[in-house]
Amino acid sequence: MDEHTVERGDAARNRTRLLRAAALLVAERGVDAVTMDEVAARAGVGKGTVFRRFGSRAGLIRALLDHSERELQEGFLFGPPPLGPGGEPLERLVAFGRARIGLVEVQGELLRAAESASDSRYAAPAYLVSLAHVDTLLRAAGVTGDTRLLAASLMASLDATLVLYQWHELGHPLHRLADNWAELAHRVVTGRGTAESAGGVVP
């Protein structure tokens, strides 16, 4: 390993450590608590390191969002089933929603901030990649018609703003919200509920 490789390895580790510290801060105390000072202290590095890596607080927040969305995207594009390629379309659809709701546990405040701040939230690359994925799975599962609009309707139920409200204000555990997504996906694709609510449809 030459010196250059060591340096790049350190940089990547630093970056990951800083992003993890920032994500924990967001989860514990909200997006507003994320300052360069706090992140540096939490990660146990100097403030200069944080500025060198991300340029500004806005750059850090952007990197944090990119990071969480990219993990999800890598999961459904390249990861193992049931989320990744190889699984049944309906199972992948259920796994996608569960993973998205799981993201809210750590990144929820950040996702909500992005949703309410952005005029073009429905044009954001991460949203469009997820939308295309859900659309593709619906078609692969045999759904016809305007599956893109149907995908947008389903995606709407995964809004971080809504999920956070259902979790924090209404007291639904996240796994219960994930089960509701599974129920919705099953009904839309097969017309039957999940096994847990068998018999839920009048023919």
Add this chain to the structure above:
Amino acid sequence: MDEHTVERGDAARNRTRLLRAAALLVAERGVDAVTMDEVAARAGVGKGTVFRRFGSRAGLIRALLDHSERELQEGFLFGPPPLGPGGEPLERLVAFGRARIGLVEVQGELLRAAESASDSRYAAPAYLVSLAHVDTLLRAAGVTGDTRLLAASLMASLDATLVLYQWHELGHPLHRLADNWAELAHRVVTGRGTAESAGGVVP
């Protein structure tokens, strides 16, 4: 008809005229364009009349929102089928979504402003009445399980922010978005699409 009745009739007519003028202003030029001066000019009354009726610009905006939501509520609670009582639950569900999407045509900017401004949008009385209505219709249509959460998922697809984006930015006519709601409702309740997309489900 005594003098008092005449006066109350005039007040009600004035109120309706002012609200209509404000709604048109919102539809044409956005919520920010709604000022007491503009509304007075548009309705052909003095500015004092607007202040007497609504107190402030905020009061006017609130009255405008209440007015549009109440019209929808009166439709599904007391109006004729298919929206009102007497129709089949699934037909009423389809009619509800169509009416909600129709509201966006005139009140969309206002509804969007309310959605993004409010921390407690999911606790707003108008939202809760609509949510309870969708929940009731799902159960009446034979859907079992946690229909309240399922209703919230369906309602999410009617967000004015999303509907406006699909209409203005993506160019989908509102009737096409209403058809997508019908498709979603049919699939969730019966497992079949609407007649227009027959054969859209793999058994």
